[in-house]
Amino acid sequence: MAEMQPSVLVVEDELAQREVLVYNLENDGFRVIKAGDGNEALLLIEEEQPDIILLDWMLPGTSGIEICRQIKMKPALRATPVIMISARSEEVDKVRGLETGADDYVCKPYSVLELLARVRAQLRRSRPASVGERLIFGDVMLDAETHKVFRDEHELKLGPTEFRLLTTFMEKPGRVWSREQLLDRVWGREIYVDTRTVDVHIGRLRKALSTHGGDDLIRTIRGAGYALG
Template sequence: MSTNQMQVLLVEDEPAQREVLAYNLESEGYAVRRAENGEEAMMLINEAAPDIIILDWMMPLLSGIEVCRRVKTRPETREIPVIMLSARSEEVDAVRGLDTGADDYVVKPYNLRELMARVRNQLRRVRPAASGEVLSFDDIQLNAETHRVTRADEEIKLGPTEFRLLVVLMEKPGRVFSRDQLLDLVWGRDIYVDTRTVDVHIARLRKALSAKGGADPIRTVRGTGYALG
């Protein structure tokens, strides 16, 4: 999974709507995986967690409400934004959807431009670097668009893997990432890499960040993984 291209899981049982929405999402540069029911959606989520889920409420086999509930009660997926789509326009239905954990609720028929704006807004919240924002932590700044990193206004040269590691750590400062999580986010789930490789690249990142002075900003959590700060 690329750390640059956002991964959208689109769950919609109506084929025409699914394809129109998928086309528009792909035109915006997103990688789209499609599911036509709730059970297929859960299978795809278990295979590889997406960056965002666009989820129809009324579906066969497993409703959107139930998929949302399962996503939001699991620690490994609860931070994934969920936008619920529904033909149910009553306020009580919107409240129920949001109470289940949905991050946004859009009533059908929706305006495609507005829906795309809501997708961007949710992704900006959870993946600021991929949305083009400059990330800051203490005296470190990272610009994902220019691939430029500075510390105390001094430019730092990083290899592509170290850069992707820093993006992941800076998007969630303080959060502890296991080696397996870093492998999935930086190298991708489809590539086999030994977990010790993470340690090698973390060591390179630490060396680069501290090359011109300054304390090591990366914390090792024994038996678990790494965190920034």
């Protein structure tokens, strides 16, 4: 079963730089996707929907600035954090990068440790459970580090799949997830699972959440999927 490792897309055309980043990110527990140019990056962003993107400014073909602009124009990708990496250290370039929608801007040469810290800082905002944060929704508390869930101070017994489902919902309360999106996020793309399996696990999650009473927190949106709250 796929563990919910945060995924990072590294877009860098210099092989040596790319490999250093990949090595350090994988060591830090990330699933890394690589692209060597802008067009490949745009394809991978659509296909893989990474949790965060490290984007070099100077790329063959489509520039990093243009890729960033395209990412931030698409509603489905707009919330994905982008850290722009550039040899351009002038303030005017930094401002241009941030105005295009980049969430952070790092100048070369950079400290890998600092870059990893910035990656985690962005994920704390966009996918808090992936960095071991606690998530709270109403009377439900999920502790990503200890893998425990409490409702109204009662500890709930959840299977690993139900835990990942709840994590996905609690990171984005109110967001409607289709069955296909939940399959990608919770089971992983490499695993073939029938969409009805999602319904079975949602049923189990609902049952676990109401072990000690309380309202049903998961809404079924006919023809669309599921949402929390």
